[in-house]
Amino acid sequence: MTAQGLRAIVDLGHGLDRVGREILDALPIALYITDAEGRLTYFNAAATKLSGRTPQLGVDQWCVTWKIFQADGSPLPHHQCPMAIALQGGDIAEGTECLAERPDGSRFWFTPYPAVLRDAEGRITGGINLLVDITGRKLAQRTAQRESRLLSAIVDSSDDAIVSKDLNGTITSWNKSAERLFGYTAEEIIGKPVTLLIPPDRQDEEPQIIARLKAGERVDHFETLRRRKDGTLLDISLTISPVRDEQGQIVGASKIARDITERQRAEAEIRRANQDLEQFAFSVSHDLQEPLRSVKIYSELLTQRYSSKLDGQALEFLEYLGAGATRLELLVSDLLTYTRVSKRVEGSEFADGNASLAAVLEGMSGSILASGARITSDPLPTIPMHGVQLQQLFQNLIGNAIKYRSPERTCEIHVAAERQGGGWTFAVIDNGIGIAPEYKERVFGLFKRLHTSDEYSGTGIGLAICRRIVDQYHGRIWVESEPGRGSTFRFTIP
Amino acid sequence: MNQPFEILIAEDNPADVALVREALNMHDINCVLHVLRDGEQALTLLDSLDKDPKTPRVDLVILDMHLPKHDGEDILKRLRSTEHYAQTPVIVMTAESTTLREEQAMKNRAMFYLRKPSTLEELSQLGAVVRNVLNPSTGEGRQTPLGHGKAGGQL
Numbered sequence: 158m159t160a161q162g163l164r165a166i167v168d169l170g171h172g173l174d175r176v177g178r179e180i181l182d183a184l185p186i187a188l189y190i191t192d193a194e195g196r197l198t199y200f201n202a203a204a205t206k207l208s209g210r211t212p213q214l215g216v217d218q219w220c221v222t223w224k225i226f227q228a229d230g231s232p233l234p235h236h237q238c239p240m241a242i243a244l245q246g247g248d249i250a251e252g253t254e255c256l257a258e259r260p261d262g263s264r265f266w267f268t269p270y271p272a273v274l275r276d277a278e279g280r281i282t283g284g285i286n287l288l289v290d291i292t293g294r295k296l297a298q299r300t301a302q303r304e305s306r307l308l309s310a311i312v313d314s315s316d317d318a319i320v321s322k323d324l325n326g327t328i329t330s331w332n333k334s335a336e337r338l339f340g341y342t343a344e345e346i347i348g349k350p351v352t353l354l355i356p357p358d359r360q361d362e363e364p365q366i367i368a369r370l371k372a373g374e375r376v377d378h379f380e381t382l383r384r385r386k387d388g389t390l391l392d393i394s395l396t397i398s399p400v401r402d403e404q405g406q407i408v409g410a411s412k413i414a415r416d417i418t419e420r421q422r423a424e425a426e427i428r429r430a431n432q433d434l435e436q437f438a439f440s441v442s443h444d445l446q447e448p449l450r451s452v453k454i455y456s457e458l459l460t461q462r463y464s465s466k467l468d469g470q471a472l473e474f475l476e477y478l479g480a481g482a483t484r485l486e487l488l489v490s491d492l493l494t495y496t497r498v499s500k501r502v503e504g505s506e507f508a509d510g511n512a513s514l515a516a517v518l519e520g521m522s523g524s525i526l527a528s529g530a531r532i533t534s535d536p537l538p539t540i541p542m543h544g545v546q547l548q549q550l551f552q553n554l555i556g557n558a559i560k561y562r563s564p565e566r567t568c569e570i571h572v573a574a575e576r577q578g579g580g581w582t583f584a585v586i587d588n589g590i591g592i593a594p595e596y597k598e599r600v601f602g603l604f605k606r607l608h609t610s611d612e613y614s615g616t617g618i619g620l621a622i623c624r625r626i627v628d629q630y631h632g633r634i635w636v637e638s639e640p641g642r643g644s645t646f647r648f649t650i651p
Numbered sequence: 652m653n654q655p656f657e658i659l660i661a662e663d664n665p666a667d668v669a670l671v672r673e674a675l676n677m678h679d680i681n682c683v684l685h686v687l688r689d690g691e692q693a694l695t696l697l698d699s700l701d702k703d704p705k706t707p708r709v710d711l712v713i714l715d716m717h718l719p720k721h722d723g724e725d726i727l728k729r730l731r732s733t734e735h736y737a738q739t740p741v742i743v744m745t746a747e748s749t750t751l752r753e754e755q756a757m758k759n760r761a762m763f764y765l766r767k768p769s770t771l772e773e774l775s776q777l778g779a780v781v782r783n784v785l786n787p788s789t790g791e792g793r794q795t796p797l798g799h800g801k802a803g804g805q806l
Contacts (some may be wrong), residue, residue, distance in 0.1 A: 447746045448767040451666045457771050458673065 167416035187221065187267070187288040191273075193281045195219040195244050205265070209259025219244075221288070222257040230256070240286045254291065254586055265296040297635045318414040321400065321475040326351045326363060326373065328410060336414055338393075340386030351412075356384045370399045370410045380417065392418045424636075435496050442492040449489060454483040484616075488604070491618040495603065498546070498625045507518075508547040510537025510583075514572060517551040521559075537574045538581050546626045548642050551585070553619040553644050558587035560613055561644075580632070580651035591640035600636065623648070656682035656710040656785050661693040661726055663718055667744070671713060671775060674768070674778035680711075682784065690721025694729055694758045710785055714761070716745040725762060727785040744777075779805050 181188055181199070187207040189200035197217045205211055208221045219241040225233040235241065239249045249271055259266050270287040284456035312319045324329050328351050331343040339346075339354060346353070352363055359382060366376055376397040393413045399407045456479045464472060514534055518525065525532065532555065533557045540547070555570060562568035566588060573584040592600060592607070599605050601624045606617035620634075625650045627634040638644035658675075662668050668686055675682055687688040700707055712730060714723040723743060731737050743761040763784065770775040 206787060307755055447767075450767060451664075454771070454774060455666065456672065458774075626771070 163374060173565055187290070188285065188289075189217070189221045190283060190285045191240065191244070192283045193244065195284070197221065197242055198283065204288065207265065207288060207532040208257070209245065209261055215386060220286070223260050226256040226258070228256065229252055237271040238286055240271040242462050243273055243286075244281060244284045246281075254295070265290060265292045271317045276413040300613065315413075316415075317468075318416075319411065320351075320414065321409055321411045322351045322408065323409040324367065335414070337386075338391065339383070345386075356390060366410075370397065370501060371407060373399055373407060373420060375399070383414065387544045392421045435447055438492060439496040442489045442496065444513050445489045446486075449486055453479070453486065456482060469644045488616050491616045495618055495622050495625065498549075498622055498629070506541070507539050508544040510547065510574060513537075513544055513547040514551050517555065519546050521552070521555065524556070524559055528568055530559050530562065530570055532570045532572070534572040535574050537572065537583075538576070540581055542630060542650055546629075550583075550623050550626055550648065553623050554585040557619060557646075558585060558589055558644070560615070561589045562587070563641075563643075577649065578651070580640065580649055582647055582649045584645050586643065586645045588643040591642055591644050592636060592638040593640050594638075597636050597638065601634065653681065655740040657685070657708050658682050658698070658711045658713060658781075659687065659693075659709055660713040661684050661687040661718055661723065662744075663688050664715070667715065670768060670774060671696070671744075671777070674774050675781060677776035678776065678782045680782055689719040690723075690725060691738045693717075694721055697726070697729050697733060697736065697791070701735055706735045709736055710738055711781065712736075712741045713781075714741060714743050716743060733746075733790065742780060742784065746777075750793055765802070 160273045178199075181201045182324050184201055185203055187201065187204035188202050190198050192198055195218045196215050197212050197505050198214060200212055200214075200221050204221045209225060210221075210223055212221050219235040220238045222238075224335055225235065227233045233255070238390055239253055239255070239278045243249055249269065251266055254263055256266055256267060267288040268291050270289065272285050273281050274283045274285060276282045282542075312332045315332060315334055320328060320335050321329075321330040328346050328349055331341070331346050336342055341353075352360060359526050362381060366379075369376055376395060379395040379397070380392060381395060383393050385391055394417045395412060396415075397412045400409045400411050402408045416612075456475060460472075460475055460479065467475065511534075514537060518532060524530075528549075551572070556573075558570045559563075559568060569588050571584075571586045573586065575582045575584070596607055600607065602618045603621040604617045605621070606613075606615065624634050627650070632651055634646065634648040634651040636644055636646050660668060662671070668684075672684060675684070679698070681803065688698060689768055712725055712726075716723045718726070727741060727743070730739065730741065740762045742763040742765060743763050744767050746767050763780055765780060768777050787793060
């Protein structure tokens with residue numbers, strides 16, 4: 158080291174006046190000064206704090222830190238650190254990020270801002286370096302990266318196609334399931350219009366979807382058809398949500414497409430199986446009527462023609478035969494009614510609740526009069542349903558309310574309707590004998606009865622028919638009851 | 652005493668044949684009932700009757716809708732296309748299991764159309780319909796009684 162060099166150290170480190178040192182010491186940013194050889198001539202308090210050590214002036218070279226690493230984690234020798242490079246006349250890229258370790262083993266990230274000091278002749282006399290602690294930002298960045306990796310792992314491992322697009326309908330992201338489902342790779346499709354996936358006859362769906370997204374609405378479980386790369390069609394359920402930027406502006410949409418081909422196939426199969434079963438039940442009950450007719454008429458003939466020749470027991474047997482045939486006839490005809498419920502005519506029709514109820518009450522006037530029942534009703538709505546089926550519901554429910562009235566009090570029946578969600582809930586409320594809780598579900602079963610035919614007649618088909626009708630409209634029917642106080646049958650038509 | 656009426660009945664169920672017999676008895680209809688148990692028998696008989704030079708007499712045909720081999724509609728068509736029996740009255744009896752389409756086809760060609768009786772009252776109505784169709788005054792100009800011609804042997 159030359160005498161001049163030594164002077165320079167003194168100049169740089171000790172050349173600062175007291176005020177200058179105090180100012181630099183008070184800076185919250187780590188700062189140090191070196192001579193032309195990189196030996197430390199000054200460091201401030203923040204540098205001590207950041208590096209976790211107290212360097213030795215004139216001994217520590219190039220940097221205040223204990224150990225430095227490159228961004229990839231490999232050790233960076235001090236003589237290659239940014240300050241060393243700067244002092245050797247090299248350039249340091251702005252925003253270079255370094256990782257350093259303190260003697261206690263903890264690590265921190267910083268960005269160095271080295272600057273070279275020159276004398277009047279332009280010779281390098283030393284350097285000054287600011288170390289800006291970026292550990293907080295780096296950690297946040299890492300967390301964000303981890304989250305983003307996690308998120309993309311989820312997106313990538315999802316069975317559903319997850320696709321995003323901007324408001325022009327250009328595809329901006331494409332996960333693995335989208336690749337599997339639609340047959341396009343991410344490279345092929347990103348940047349292309351989403352309409353590529355839409356069959357020609359459904360192209361009008363996209364503007365509608367975009368309009369809803371722009372309004373901030375979500376499109377939920379929209380079942381439609383989309384086209385694969387090979388041109389084949391795909392049954393999918395789409396859920397599309399708007400994506401907003403930091404300012405809350407809608408900038409695009411994320412779309413989850415679920416392959417429902419399998420589900421639809423299964424549903425079609427169930428429908429077919431149900432239809433077969435219905436057809437079978439229909440044929441059986443239909444064909445049963447023929448032999449039944451013979452049994453019935455011959456037992457009648459036998460009774461009429463030979464009653465004088467038969468003894469008391471033979472006549473009793475004959476009576477049982479006739480009663481059995483009559484009951485069987487009723488069962489068969491009820492079963493036919495039940496299977497016919499599903500033969501609902503397609504198309505839209507509206508049922509006027511008030512008119513339907515009036516028609517039913519008129520038809521039942523005999524039993525209403527005989528039972529002394531008092532029937533009241535709310536104003537009833539007009540609903541999308543076949544009038545005959547609404548009448549069938551009223552008929553069965555009011556018929557039951559009359560049949561199972563309490564012998565102790567006047568039979569009172571009220572028909573109510575209440576708007577619920579997009580549909581209506583109807584109620585037939587009575588003050589009859591009620592139903593014990595354990596039978597609340599059972600009463601809706603086919604041919605399920607709670608009483609002997611001596612107590613109450615009937616085959617037990619009425620409520621099964623009601624359930625079948627309500628099921629067809631994807632509604633629900635249930636009973637609330639307090640035994641001995643009355644029952645309330647409710648059904649919803651969505 | 653008038654000669655008995657000649658009635659052909661195509662019906663495979665003996666219980667229903669017996670019912671028809673009962674219905675005829677209820678109304679004291681004096682007749683000979685010729686029973687054909689399936690569609691093929693019925694068609695063969697119609698053909699041989701039509702070719703018989705004596706043209707055996709047939710006063711009424713009672714047809715069941717559902718028969719083995721050929722159904723009632725086939726028999727009715729054949730009957731209407733014969734030379735001598737095209738005008739013979741026909742009563743069609745149908746069971747519950749008859750479809751609407753079949754019913755319509757039969758109604759278009761048959762003279763009377765009845766559901767098979769399931770009560771004594773309906774049974775009696777069947778007898779009354781047969782009596783009206785036969786119209787007791789028809790005694791003249793009768794053809795050779797069935798059963799006395801060539802074809803009669805097989806009945």
